[in-house]
Amino acid sequence: MNPLKMIKHLIIGGGIAGISIAVKLLKRGESFLLLESSDRLGGKIETKRTVEACLEMGPSSFTDQSPEIFDLLDALGLKGDVLEPSPAAKNRFILKEGRIVRLPTAPPELITSGALSPWGKIRFLWEAVHVANPTKEEESVWGFFARHFGREAAEFLADPFVSGVYAGDARRLSFREAFPSMAEAEARSSSLIRHLFRNRRSGRVAPKTYQLKGGLGTLVERASGLLGEERFHRGEAVREIVSERGSLTAVTERDRYLAETIYLTSPAPAAAKILERHFGALSRELLRIEYAPLVSIHLRVSRREKYPFDGFGLLIPSCEQKKILGVLWHSSIFPDLFPDKGHHYLGIYAGGVRHPEVVEDSEERLRDLVLKEVQRFFSLRVTPEFLHLRRHRQAIPQYQLGYGVILQRIREELSRFPSLRLAGNYLEGVSLSKTAAQAMSVV
Ligand SMILES: Cc1cc2nc3c(=O)[nH]c(=O)nc-3n(C[C@H](O)[C@H](O)[C@H](O)COP(=O)(O)OP(=O)(O)OC[C@H]3O[C@@H](n4cnc5c(N)ncnc54)[C@H](O)[C@@H]3O)c2cc1C
Numbered sequence: 001m002n003p004l005k006m007i008k009h010l011i012i013g014g015g016i017a018g019i020s021i022a023v024k025l026l027k028r029g030e031s032f033l034l035l036e037s038s039d040r041l042g043g044k045i046e047t048k049r050t051v052e053a054c055l056e057m058g059p060s061s062f063t064d065q066s067p068e069i070f071d072l073l074d075a076l077g078l079k080g081d082v083l084e085p086s087p088a089a090k091n092r093f094i095l096k097e098g099r100i101v102r103l104p105t106a107p108p109e110l111i112t113s114g115a116l117s118p119w120g121k122i123r124f125l126w127e128a129v130h131v132a133n134p135t136k137e138e139e140s141v142w143g144f145f146a147r148h149f150g151r152e153a154a155e156f157l158a159d160p161f162v163s164g165v166y167a168g169d170a171r172r173l174s175f176r177e178a179f180p181s182m183a184e185a186e187a188r189s190s191s192l193i194r195h196l197f198r199n200r201r202s203g204r205v206a207p208k209t210y211q212l213k214g215g216l217g218t219l220v221e222r223a224s225g226l227l228g229e230e231r232f233h234r235g236e237a238v239r240e241i242v243s244e245r246g247s248l249t250a251v252t253e254r255d256r257y258l259a260e261t262i263y264l265t266s267p268a269p270a271a272a273k274i275l276e277r278h279f280g281a282l283s284r285e286l287l288r289i290e291y292a293p294l295v296s297i298h299l300r301v302s303r304r305e306k307y308p309f310d311g312f313g314l315l316i317p318s319c320e321q322k323k324i325l326g327v328l329w330h331s332s333i334f335p336d337l338f339p340d341k342g343h344h345y346l347g348i349y350a351g352g353v354r355h356p357e358v359v360e361d362s363e364e365r366l367r368d369l370v371l372k373e374v375q376r377f378f379s380l381r382v383t384p385e386f387l388h389l390r391r392h393r394q395a396i397p398q399y400q401l402g403y404g405v406i407l408q409r410i411r412e413e414l415s416r417f418p419s420l421r422l423a424g425n426y427l428e429g430v431s432l433s434k435t436a437a438q439a440m441s442v443v
Pocket residue numbers: 012013014015016017018035036037038041042043044045057058059060061062063236237238239265266267270274294296392394395396423424425426430431432433435
């Protein structure tokens with residue numbers, strides 16, 4: 001075994017959380033080392049580029065939910081590379097009884113939208129007048145929406161939205177933990193419709209979606225260049241963190257690193273394994289966090305087809321009983337990333353907690369499933385062309401009922417080890433912007 005190496009700050013994991021910490025330390029002029037088990041930086045972020053298209057294997061955009069993501073882009077010299085979505089991206093769709101239905105983009109459009117039945121619309125709007133009090137039990141996302149807007153809205157609006165963000169089950173996710181800003185809004189004004197109108201009058205709008213020139217891979221490449229070989233070791237997995245007489249040592253197959261501070265940013269199951277021997281209670285809490293598996297698939301469709309694909313995409317409520325959760329119309333959202341103007345480029349997301357088995361299906365079965373379904377959804381004359389597939393076995397952490405208690409115990413355990421910091425998408429939000437903000441907050 002090589003001699004013990006001394007490091008001031010050690011970062012484990014090079015996803016958006018690890019990158020955000022590294023860039024913040026770099027700005028402060030601190031010395032650090034980032035250890036990544038795979039052969040590249042980025043974690044879930046992975047962009048494949050061809051002359052025709054820029055395809056995202058993982059996340060495909062980021063939001064302005066937290067300003068820190070822009071601080072990160074600024075530090076990487078990428079503020080000028082931010083792309084806004086096309087105006088068409090405001091159009092969003094759901095599948096209802098096998099048909100594609102456009103969602104209202106503003107409250108008055110609800111009247112003409114086919115997303116809800118006439119009674120469903122009346123029940124939805126009734127929210128501005130009366131909202132039943134919550135019960136004492138922790139409320140699921142589905143329960144919250146049903147209480148505010150009626151069961152139909154929960155089924156056709158909340159359920160597919162939860163699939164789109166968490167690949168999760170609206171009936172099992174904690175509303176307070178999964179959508180904290182909406183929970184805060186309810187605390188201020190019982191009606192969310194009235195809250196929305198008040199926000200609109202004061203100019204506050206819903207979170208916006210962005211991309212980067214060259215895709216999200218641009219962020220990873222810029223970070224990689226800034227870190228350089230001496231601050232970033234690829235292919236070096238941490239096996240465990242040892243706590244001895246108040247100091248922490250990270251052990252890998254190659255080396256042992258004695259660090260003043262360790263930032264552990266791997267997904268919760270990997271973190272649990274690393275902490276198993278010396279931080280048993282913390283490890284057990286991390287193991288309680290469930291993840292949704294997901295398969296992302298890229299297809300392309302000739303622009304000669306009739307269906308216009310001018311929008312953000314299609315989400316599929318669970319009552320439609322499909323293995324596909326949604327279809328993003330990537331080339332319509334950020335057309336600049338798709339020089340090939342002869343095709344529409346679509347991203348298909350399948351599996352999630354509703355159909356976890358899908359992630360283990362053979363490539364042939366997956367091809368068969370998505371090509372047939374997509375052809376049927378959009379009444380295409382020709383079968384779409386299959387481009388790429390990526391399996392994410394631990395795609396998104398589930399902020400399930402009881403999650404607040406898990407997080408509270410994690411925080412209590414962590415407070416006993418000030419030199420150990422946890423960061424990642426299972427702590428304060430799953431989006432890239434929330435994960436970056438949480439990670440920066442522990443530095
Ligand atoms: C298909 C998909 C689509 C998504 N779409 C969006 C989107 O459009 N917008 C959005 O905002 N969010 C999206 N998300 C969510 C977002 O991508 C993730 O929440 C975020 O990227 C997670 O970042 P992270 O740093 O917490 O974890 P990760 O990206 O998982 O990074 C953790 C890193 O730790 C490394 N690691 C693990 N174990 C070890 C070890 N023992 N030693 C060293 N390194 C280790 C891993 O290799 C990995 O690189 C999507 C997620 C998926 C899966």
